[in-house]
Amino acid sequence: MSPGLLGFVVVALIGFALYFLIKSMNKQMAKIQVPREGDADDRKAE
Template sequence: MPLVLADTLEFSDRVTPGLLGFLVIAAIAVALYFIMRSMRRQFAKIDFEEQQDDRA
């Protein structure tokens, strides 16, 4: 009987991320997309004119 259990446990030590891991990575990707889109809009609002330094 121990040999049969050893054969069945041989492949049970493999760990995969599965569906939960995929969903977490997908949620992070979607959040990153919206954050980058918001940041692009905020940068577009900035009106920056560089002032020249006359101390030279």
């Protein structure tokens, strides 16, 4: 007995959800500003 159409639909929905979650995560990661070591040294000098 095979999973059939229901199994395919469940796997497809999980795949779509994963795609949109990764897309959203990449957008959020792009917003993060990572301080560099040179920037920290410049602030200490001021």
